[in-house]
Amino acid sequence: MVRDAPPLIFEDRDDAGRHLADAVAAQLPRHPGPAPLVLALPRGGVPIAVHVAARIGGELDVVIARKIGAPGHPEWGIGALAEDGPPVFDQAALTSLGLSESDLAATVAGERAELARRTHLYRADRPAPDPTAREVVVVDDGLATGVTARAALRWLHGRHPARLIVAVPVCAPQARDALTGDADAVICLSAPPQFRAVGQWYYDFTQLTDFDVARALRGFAPS
Template sequence: MVRDASPLVFADRDEAGRLLGNEVARRLGHDHSRPLVLALPRGGVPVAVRVAARIGGDLDIVLARKIGAPGRPEFGVGAIAEDGPPVFDEGSLAYLGITADDLADVVNAERSELARRVRRYREGRPAPQVIGRTVILVDDGLATGVTARAALRWLRGQSPRRTVLAAPVCAPQAAQSIAADADTVICLSAPPSFRAVGQWYEDFRQLTDEDVAMAMRGFAHT
């Protein structure tokens, strides 16, 4: 699952994507089908561009949004992906003493933001067709794993042949817990001292919608 448990610090998402692409290519081995690489925007897009280029795959996105705790939006207690149901971290809900019903307004707000991003990022294109394909879901890092879990469960409902979750750096517990939702989990590094994804990048600047759109257009014309 994890190639190297020793800490790695990446210069930026571009470097992380190149290194991750090499490992994904090695792990796919003799899978001769043309894989579909799906990025989790925003941060997963530049990483996925490099992975798709390395393995000769198609590139698209899968939309997912974190569901933040009331009054603490940075603390993810769940996530939703595309038109799928919300996925919650039951341990986090219990810790905070709340239920899924308490988050109905947050879920509705995140669905509205998902719809906006679908329009912005896909620019009229339909959702990717994953039936019968090897699908590699890529993000720039895995903290709690709840957003990737929501995306993977949505993908499962689309009948892929194989699902791979790939990220340059993962919290050890997140990498372990998400293993049940993907056929293969690839993390280059799972440092015990993990606190946040940005801790493992020298350049972890915030990406914009235009950054995502430009990266997707650029890959389409390579």
Template sequence: MIFRNRAAAGEALADRLAADLGDRANPLVLALPRGGLPVAGPVARRLGGELDIVVARKIGAPGRPEFGVGAIAEDGPPVYDPDNLLWAGVTEEGVAGVLAAERAELRRRVHLYRGGRPVPAPAGRTVIVVDDGLATGVTAHAALRWVRSRGPARLIMAAPVGAPQARDALAATADLVVCLSTPDPFFAVGRWYDDFEQLTDADVENFIMC
């Protein structure tokens, strides 16, 4: 399944979630910016939900920043993938410098994207965390762990496309994982979109203000 762009993927994901939850489920829809926002918008509109963000950052392997060995979300603790640490030949202590840098970037993005708005309050609600795709799933895992610590009634992870291993791993943290396509081999998220342009901070701010 190849998606035209993130907005089209969001519409398809919204159809699937509406079938599962109902059109007026009124969930809290938390997008992972940057790429998750254009996907989450159609989901929130279709389900009559409140749209907000949960900010997370991948902790990349030293020298290979695109390969996630862990992640952080909001003010939560780091979450590591033991298999990815082993594959990269590093330890949690060995990525301390990367963690510090990503924590600083996360704080910058929280300040920029959220400004003076309050942190989302998931307690007692159905919460859907949305991203544009799941490669290793480690960033989504950190976001789910952060939301779970705030007492949602039901926690759902939703993405248009993902690696089968990532989908299965997230099932231990979410009550439900919805992934429209799980190609194997997976390659990368962008492989499954015709248009996968990189979004900027300005794009996120404009989307939130709309």
């Protein structure tokens, strides 16, 4: 589903999660069979995914991805890695910067090492969740370029989910539209044309820690 709405500003991620959970529940009514798998993109997607998973009676876990930033501008995501998958690049961004994928080999290696660190921290010896033949909802706190979500979706596609949904409270319209080819449905509560950054649409956009993520995952109990 692609849904436009008037621009919203959320109090915090908990507020955004409650709103998003209602929208996801409308797409995934409860039915007999395997529970939906709700996968948060850490760190920011975790508190939002907690509300989504509780609302739809889903299993909560994470899909771990890392943004590949532009040289000299690490906040500008021009690629991403997810789990053990290959890097996914924004080819238009590479062309505009005059870069090739090989130019970013050192950056990719560094992000893969950080991905491995977070995987161990969040899962320890627990295996990655199996999405095969399940309805899967990928949740983040927002989409700016969408490249990190795209890497996660493509990694999941290779594991054959029954249905793959990406759900976020707010997103850039271009990011939302770009992901329609990678997901069966895109749920975005607000896609303001004046989008500049995810944090602009939250009154409280406090950065989360690895401890926050681990605590949320440990404490989750579906209703």
